[in-house]
Amino acid sequence: MSEVDAQIARANEALERARERRSSLSRRAGRRREGTIVRRxxxxxxxxxxxxxxxxxIGMVTPLGTLGAMIVMGLLIATTLVIAFARTDAAPTPERLAETPLKALPLQTEQWLEGQRLALPVPARTLVDSIGVKLETLSPQLARLDEREPAAAEVRKLVAEQLPELVRSYQQVPEPLRRTERNGATPDAQLVEGLKVIDQEIATMTAQLAQGDLDLLATRGRYLQIRYQGDEGV
Known part of the structure; x- marks a missing residue:
């Protein structure tokens, strides 16, 4: 296989992973909508x-009459409309992520991150897909993790604090400056590098949780560190 063929194959694999990722998100969004409809x-x-x-x-005690029947009908219609069109939960935000229960954190973070997708450079979107898949894998493990465990604090710090802060800091850089190099890297490149670190950290955390290495996870001491560069860097 030539180098060109290999690059095409890798590109096709990346596209297929992205399609699977979006398909998974669509299926899960559909299930959430169905659940909401059933509850309503x-x-x-x-x-x-x-x-x-x-x-x-009341009718057994005193006849309702035409007026009473109209009142009951009005109450039925009003109640139905209020419940049917009541506002659902607001979209996830970094502030809400910080308060989200641990077991729900991967899904909420995944939804928030997907909402930022179009505002990120193309290379970062592939990492968004990868992080989303890893968050989905992490979810059932966090459901069994006690919130009071030091390991839980490490997961929350990475997923609910450092990831949103990285993306938010990038979005604060004026668009024309995002591809301007400073100190050897552009904000676009810094974002991609930061997302790679987070992607790897989530994978490592998932493996440690699967192996029951809570003490190792709690004492990793490896945090994402991005040096802010004013208006010209992340």
Whole structure:
């Protein structure tokens, strides 16, 4: 196989991973929507049933009449509309990530990171896909990890603090300066390098959690360190 063929093959593999990633996100988003619909329908049935039960109980004591029937119908319609169109949970933000329960943190971070995707340079988007896959793998392990464990604090620091801070710092750089080199690197390159470090750290944390090496994870002492460079760097 020639070098050109090898590069094409690698590009195709990257595209396939990205497609699988987006497909996975779409499936999970669909399941969340279905779950929301089921919960809303259940709440509507329960609330409307309660209104009808109260109306029947009142009707056994005194006739409701036309006005009473119209009031009951109005209550049923209003209740149904309020529950059906009630605002769902707000989109994840870095501030909300800091307060998210550990077991829900990977999914919330994944959703937030996907929302930043189009604002990042193309090389960084591949890493967004990779981090998303690793977060999905990490999720069931965090569900079994006690929030009070020092290892939990290390995971939270990386995923809920350092990752959002890296992306947010990059986005604060004016767009024309993101490809301007300073001190040997552009903000685009610094972002990509930082995401690589985080990607590797999440993989390492996942492996250590899988092996039960909580003490090792808690004492890693390896943090993402990005030196800010004013308006001209991340």
């Amino acid at each position: 329908v259940g709440a509507i049935v329960l609330a409307d049933g309660l209104i009808i039960a109260i109306a029947l109980a």
